[in-house]
Amino acid sequence: MPTVRLREAAEYPPEAQRLFELSKAWFNHDFGQPPAMSRVMAWDPEFGGPHGRAMKRAMSPGEFTRAEKEMVAAAVSGASACEY
Amino acid sequence: MTGDAVWYEAAQVVGITNALNVAADALGALGMVEEADAPPETRALFAEIRAFYESPEVPPAFRLIAHDPAYAADVWAAARRAYADNRLSRRVKEALAFAVSLTTRSGTGTAFHLGEMRRLGVGSRGIMEIVGVTQMFSSYTKIADTLQLEPDMGDLAPEDPTPAPGGPTR
Numbered sequence: 678m679p680t681v682r683l684r685e686a687a688e689y690p691p692e693a694q695r696l697f698e699l700s701k702a703w704f705n706h707d708f709g710q711p712p713a714m715s716r717v718m719a720w721d722p723e724f725g726g727p728h729g730r731a732m733k734r735a736m737s738p739g740e741f742t743r744a745e746k747e748m749v750a751a752a753v754s755g756a757s758a759c760e761y
Numbered sequence: 762m763t764g765d766a767v768w769y770e771a772a773q774v775v776g777i778t779n780a781l782n783v784a785a786d787a788l789g790a791l792g793m794v795e796e797a798d799a800p801p802e803t804r805a806l807f808a809e810i811r812a813f814y815e816s817p818e819v820p821p822a823f824r825l826i827a828h829d830p831a832y833a834a835d836v837w838a839a840a841r842r843a844y845a846d847n848r849l850s851r852r853v854k855e856a857l858a859f860a861v862s863l864t865t866r867s868g869t870g871t872a873f874h875l876g877e878m879r880r881l882g883v884g885s886r887g888i889m890e891i892v893g894v895t896q897m898f899s900s901y902t903k904i905a906d907t908l909q910l911e912p913d914m915g916d917l918a919p920e921d922p923t924p925a926p927g928g929p930t931r
Contacts (some may be wrong), residue, residue, distance in 0.1 A: 713910045735893030744762035753898040756864040761905035
């Protein structure tokens with residue numbers, strides 16, 4: 678169980694709602710509620726904004742495809758024993 | 762990159778990379794097997810490993826576990842299968858191994874797989890791409906762990922209905 682109460686999307690200010698829209702577009706998936714991580718990162722847009730931009734820059738196609746990078750991300754999560 | 766087969770391959774790379782790094786980083790006290798003193802089966806094994814990596818050197822992990830030649834041969838057979846071109850290219854597999862080594866702070870593994878990525882044609886931009894993905898997801902995983910977030914993105918990809926290799930269709 679999370680150590681914090683994850684707020685519903687509606688509890689966030691307009692600035693954070695924009696981050697949810699970006700997240701939806703990034704995953705090309707209509708979540709019922711934004712994923713928990715998106716809501717965590719939207720708590721402080723001054724942190725979540727640049728962190729998300731760095732992630733998108735890292736994940737964008739380059740020498741490796743987005744799909745290959747998603748696999749690298751999964752490997753990093755596996756090596757970190759992170760269930761999320 | 763659809764279907765489960767590529768994920769099985771990726772998991773093999775993550776597992777065997779970690780296994781090799783455990784030996785390479787922590788087994789130094791055991792001492793490396795010197796090829797000149799090794800029995801014929803170990804010399805043959807080392808020759809095969811050098812050919813696979815197109816390198817005059819045998820990676821330290823194999824020289825450390827070669828004190829038991831039969832064990833080393835089996836570990837190598839699994840490693841060769843995991844790292845070889847298959848549905849995932851060797852280039853992508855080395856990127857996975859590099860990311861795992863970096864994540865687990867394996868200096869030996871990081872240096873080795875960085876060298877392999879370069880040998881297989883990955884440029885400095887590509888290397889920084891993998892560094893970026895590794896670093897950002899090291900951040901996300903720690904944030905998720907700290908807040909004990911529960912997985913909620915499992916339905917992003919469809920289930921793969923195909924059977925195990927060689928198995929009957931259900």
